[in-house]
Amino acid sequence: MSKPALIGSAPDSWGVWYADDPVQVPWKRFLDEVAGAGYTRIELGPYGYLPTDPSRLRDELDQRGLTVTAGTIFEHLHRQDSWESTWAGVSAVAELTAAMGAKHIVVIPDFWRDPATGAVLEPAELTPQEWPAYARQIDRLAKAIRDDYGLQIQFHPHADSHVDTHDRVERFLAETDPELVTLCLDTGHISYCEGDNLKLIQDYPERIGYVHLKQVDPQVMTKVRAEGIGFGEAVKLGAMCEPPRGIPPMPPILDALAALEHVELFAIVEQDLYPCEPDVPAPIATRTLEYLQSCGPLR
Secondary structure (H helix, E strand, C coil), rough: CCEEEEECCCHHCCCCCCCCCCCCCCCCHHHHHHHCCCCCCCCCCCCHCCCCCCHHHHHHHHHHEEEEEEEEEEEECCCCCHHHHHCCCHHHHHHHHCCCCCCEEEEEECECCCCCCCCECCCCCCCCCCHHHHHHHHHHHHHHHHHCCCCCCECCCCCCCCCCCCHHHHHHHCCCCCCCCCEEEHHHHHHHCCCCCCHHHHCCCEEEEEEEEEEHHHHHHHHHHHHHCCCCHHHHEEEEEEECCCEHHHHHHHHHHHHHCCCCCCEEEEECCCCCCCCCHHHHHHHHHHHHHHCECCC
8 A cells, every 4th residue: 555755845945045045035934834835844944044942943833733854964075074074064953853853864965066156166077986985975974863863864966966867866876875875856856957756766766765846847947958057047047846837747756656665755845946036935835735735645
């Protein structure tokens, strides 16, 4: 019997990329609107956007019937001598995530291209020598987070990072320890990079531990690829769009996810909208939840 995915949302769907940015929706409005849209689960978003005092945050969430599914961190462990600087950003996020009763940390690789300016910061590909060294550091990170905080990392392949295309995701899975590292499958980012979400689910079912549900607009992506536009600018152009207006199609993905019996799977609606007008996110979030619930086994 299929297991329904546990649906939620995230500050990203309200245009939130930073802990403090005057163009973003204030955090109380986000909490009010995400609950009003019908969601009962959220991610923390960038550390410091929501209150970081566990008691205060728990009170705010309880007032709105919300629980936390995961925190988020960035890593740059492909670079030499990067362990200490990466780990320095882990502890506060992990402590708050664990205090909220969540079990997951979404780990996003750093970008080779600046998301704000599009400037190329470093080579877009890892060398054959860098791949195994990077994988060992990711395994080390996963073990340390599990041992110190009781959390499972969910590695998030991301556009304009070194783990973005289908082939690179497969290389990453081959190099990392399946006992330690599972994927946050972001359907939008996989499609953004012309990967095959269904094939990843079918070929690596035991490595899917968490999901971000989103779509990309094929017409915008044609322009993005033709002109070599960076991810941040692509988002401003509307690369990530409201379902069912884009790809990948959601019903077959939700069916494939429901067949994964090994995990209690969180499926987080996460539509990149930065920056956006403050009245834009809530209606989209409401329609998206209604649409996804009409497609398949979600609760």
